[in-house]
Amino acid sequence: MNHHEWLAESFEANRPRLEAVAYRMLGSAAEAQDAVQESWLRLAASNSEGIDNLAGWLTTVVGRVCLDHLRSRKSRREQPIADAGPQTAELPSPAGNPESEAMLADSVGQALLVVLETLDPAERLAFVLHDMFAVPFDDIARIVDRSPAAARKLASRARHRVQGTSEPLTVDQSRQRQIVEAFLEAARGGDFDALVAVLDPDVVARSNGGSVGPIVRGVMQVAGGAMAFAPLATGSQLVLADGKVAALAGSAKLPTRVMTFTIGDDGRISILDAITDPDLLATMDLVVIGD
Structure with missing residues (x-):
């Protein structure tokens, strides 16, 4: 050839x-x-x-x-x-x-x-x-x-x-919402076992894409840290962040923190990203999800 x-x-x-x-x-x-x-x-x-x-x-x-x-x-x-x-x-x-x-x-x-x-x-x-x-x-x-x-x-x-002219959530986004809501509910209630169930064994938690603060690895460590996430989880609302389901503190116009989730094929969270950097938040497309 x-x-x-x-x-x-x-x-x-x-x-x-x-x-x-x-x-x-x-x-x-x-x-x-x-x-x-x-x-x-x-x-x-x-x-x-x-x-x-x-x-x-x-x-x-x-x-x-x-x-x-x-x-x-x-x-x-x-x-x-x-x-x-x-x-x-x-x-x-x-x-x-x-x-x-x-x-x-x-x-x-x-x-x-x-x-x-x-x-x-x-x-x-x-x-x-x-x-x-x-x-x-x-x-x-x-x-x-x-x-x-x-x-x-x-x-x-x-x-x-x-x-604005389509259904609020796609099938994939609906699945993401269920998983994120399960995480938030477990964090709000301090339910360690429920957190472990929704997290991947090798889950990674990081801040601003890993550019700030330590990177936490492993389900036990991340689940333990998520217990301290309860106040934010209680006051957060669900949004689409660049098309993916996320948790927002503040408002879509003035966000103070966005927690994004990477979800594996097995339905468990593999990466949690806490975005607090104003420059990063300004680039995110945030749409509040209705009930």
């Missing part, structure tokens, strides 16, 4: 993800396919041997292509056109395949697409890439030509608008 054949095969392996990104960005299967094909043309014309992370490189390129398209569409006040754009033919394309387009549409949902259409192009890109495809803000920042903090703010603004 020569390099061009390997490149084409690697591109095809990444195509489903690229189509998913582009469809959520553009809302049209045909336009999404055009963006993906454009990424292939750019890859074929590049010095691909110098690309360390092909999947990341392609996602970045598709993001830039979609961002340019959205900005152009916005300036002309156009809506997505299903058959817009020429078809490139250097690689097989599923564009125009009803089954493929239906699968894309079903995977997103029309309601979400309608909301995404209301976002600014840069907000839409930041939200789609970070919240839907876990692309780091450092990478998003390079696409939108802004700082990582500014990219985080873009995603935050978009998230607020999306959450």
